[in-house]
Amino acid sequence: MMIDIRVIRDRLPQEIVALGSEARCEGHLHITRLIQEWSAGEVRFDDVGEKLLGAYADQALAGVGGMTVEHAVAGALRMRRFYVQPAMRGHGIGRMLAQALLDHGRSFCTLATVHAGNDRAAKFWESLGFQPRKHHRYTHSLELR
Secondary structure, three states: OOEEEEEOOOOOOOOHHHHHHHHHHOOOOHHHHHHHHHHOOOOOOOOOOOEEEEEEEOOEEEEEEEEEEOOOOOOEEEEEEEEEOHHHOOOOHHHHHHHHHHHHHOOOOOEEEEOOOOHHHHHHHHHOOOEEOOOOOOOEEEEOO
């Protein structure tokens, strides 16, 4: 299986709707929020340091992940809107997305944050070096320098 990480810039890929539907079936609304915020022009991942990536497995969208400015902490970026299709999990796609964003973020900030929504997500972020934190806006952070 060939995995290709692509920057999403001007418009969301059509396949994002199906990804959002799968996420909703699992009880996750963050991809639906991504679509709504993008459509409303509220969040476009276009501020300094921000980026939205899509992971394609054999040309089909398998996952997304983004990084935005973390307003709660000066000089930080926040990992957001991560989701990998259930059938594509276990192939390193989430790790590839996260690593690409962290590599990008090192040029713009010294700290990355994330709000892990559940124990499985917390374990994923911790496997990448994120440390648990008690903060009202995020659950984990990672020093980038």
